[in-house]
C-alpha cells in the first residue's frame with residue numbers, strides 16, 4: 172500500500188501495469204513517482220489527488236498515474252526512468268520511446284505548484300509534442316477563419332462553442348478538454364488577434380464565448396462569469412449534448428496486490444539489526460542504485476559512506492565482510508564511473524509504522540547514523556587524516572546530499588550541517604550533535620501529517636527511557652548532556668542490538684562485472700556463487716547461529732581494545 176487508494180481518481184500503477192497501460196497508450200500520461208516513506212510525498216498527495224479530480228474529464232487524452240518507488244517490485248522501473256528524488260513528476264508522452272528505446276520526457280513540474288499551474292503545464296507539455304500528438308486528444312491550437320467557415324460541413328455535430336481569448340489564456344483549451352467526453356459538441360479557441368472572426372461575431376471582451384449552431388444561428392453564451400466551470404456547466408446542459416461511451420481507465424487498479432504486513436512487536440528501548448541491515452540495503456541497493464552511473468561528488472559520498480560503514484558497522488560477520496570488500500573495492504577502483512545493479516529485502520521492526528507510509532527507511536537511516544556516531548566514540552583514532560576519512564557526520568552529510576531520495580529533507584539537513592557541523596570537535600560531540608539535530612527535526616515535524624499517530628514525534632530520549640537525561644532548572648526543562656551521551660552510548664551499543672526478524676545469513680559478494688569494459692566495473696550483492704577473498708575474511712563465528720537470537724554483542728567488530736583497526 173502507498174499513499175493512494177483505488178478510490179482515488181487516478182491510476183495506481185505497478186511495474187506490470189505501467190508497461191501495459193502507459194507505454195504505447197493513445198493518451199498522454201503524467202505519472203508521479205513517489206516514495207511512500209517520503210514526508211514531502213505525503214504532503215504532495217492531496218495536491219495530486221485534487222489535480223486528478225480536477226482533470227478527470229480529460230482522461231481520454233490525459234491520464235494521471237502514480238508509481239510507488241519505495242515498493243521493491245517497482246524499483247527497477249523507477250531506475251529506468253531515472254528517478255533520483257521524490258516526488259518526481261514525469262509526463263510519459265505517447266511517443267514511440269518504448270519501441271525505439273528513446274525517452275521523451277518533458278521537464279518535470281515543480282511539486283509546489285498550484286492545481287491551476289499544474290493543469291496549465293499539462294497543456295503546455297502536450298503542445299510540446301506536436302509530432303506525437305496523442306490520437307485521443309482533440310486539437311488545441313487556435314481555430315482559423317477557414318476552419319470555422321467550413322466547420323459544420325466537415326464535422327458531424329450540432330454545436331460549436333468558440334472561446335475568444337488572448338494568446339496567454341488557457342481557458343479555451345481547458346474547456347475543450349473538459350468537453351472531450353461529450354458528444355454532439357465541439358469547442359475551439361479563437362485568438363483575439365483573429366480580426367475577421369472577432370469582427371464577424373462582434374466580440375468586444377476577452378475571454379468571451381459564442382455558441383454556433385448547425386442551422387446557422389449563433390449567440391453569446393450567457394454566463395455569470397467568463398470562467399471554466401461556468402462554460403462547461405452551460406455546454407453540458409445543451410439539448411442533445413450527452414456523455415459518450417468513453418470508460419475511464421481504471422482496470423489496472425485491480426491488479427494491485429496488497430499483502431498486509433504482519434505486525435512485528437518491537438521494544439522501544441532496543442535497536443534492531445533488521446532495521447539496520449534494511450537501512451543498509453535500502454541505502455546501497457535502492458537509493459544509490461537509482462543513479463545508473465555515479466560520478467564526481469556522488470562517488471566521493473559513496474566512498475566515504477562505505478568507509479565509515481566498513482569501519483564502524485557492528486554487523487554480523489558476513490555483513491562486515493561484505494562492507495569491507497566494498498570499501499576495498501571502492502578505494503582501489505581507479506575508475507571514476509561505477510555502474511552496478513540491485514537487491515531486494517527489507518524488514519522493518521523497530522522502524523515498522525502503523526501504516527506502510529510511516530517510518531521505515533528514514534527511521535532506520537537515523538538509527539544507523541546514531542549507531543555509527545556512537546561506534547566512532549569507541550575507536551580513538553590517532554591519525555587525523557584517518558579520522559577525517561572516517562568522519563561519520565561527514566559521511567552522513569555526503570550521503571544525504573547525494574542520495575537521500577527525500578530531497579526536501581536533504582535540503583533541511585544540509586542547512587543544519589552548514590550551520591554548525593564544522594564546530595564539532597570530537598567524536599563525543601558528533602554523537603551529541605546528531606542527537607540534538609534529530610530532536611530539532613522531531614520538533615519541526617511533530618503534529619504534521621507525516622507523524623505516525625502511534626509513534627508521536629517526541630523529544631528523545633523520553634524520561635521513561637532515560638530519567639537522568641532530564642532535569643528542570645528555574646522551572647525550565649534542560650537536558651543533562653553528559654547523561655544523554657551516556658545514554659546514547661548504551662542505547663546504540665552492540666549489546667542493545669537485537670537480531671529478531673533478521674534474514675538468515677547470506678554471502679554478500681562484491682565482484683567485478685563479467686561484462687565490465689575497461690574503465691567500468693559493477694558491484695552487486697548476490698547469493699554468493701562467487702566467493703572470493705571474502706571467504707577467507709569470514710569472522711570466527713561465520714555461521715552466527717547463536718547470534719540469531721538475543722542481542723548482538725557477539726557479532727560486533729570487537730571492543731576497542733581488540734584491535735579491529
Ligand SMILES: Cc1cc2nc3c(=O)[nH]c(=O)nc-3n(C[C@H](O)[C@H](O)[C@H](O)COP(=O)(O)OP(=O)(O)OC[C@H]3O[C@@H](n4cnc5c(N)ncnc54)[C@H](O)[C@@H]3O)c2cc1C
Nearest residue numbers: 210530533534536537579580583584606609610621626631
Ligand atoms: C536526514 C534526515 C532528514 C529528514 N528531514 C525530514 C524533513 O525535512 N521532513 C520530513 O517530513 N521528514 C524528514 N525526515 C524523516 C523524519 O525525520 C523521520 O525519519 C520519519 O518521519 C520517521 O519518523 P519516526 O517516527 O520513525 O522516527 P525518526 O525520527 O525517524 O527516529 C527513528 C528512531 O530514532 C530514535 N530517535 C528519535 N529521536 C532521536 C534523537 N534525537 N537522537 C537519537 N535517536 C533518536 C527513536 O528510537 C526513533 O524511533 C528526515 C529523515 C532524515 C534521515
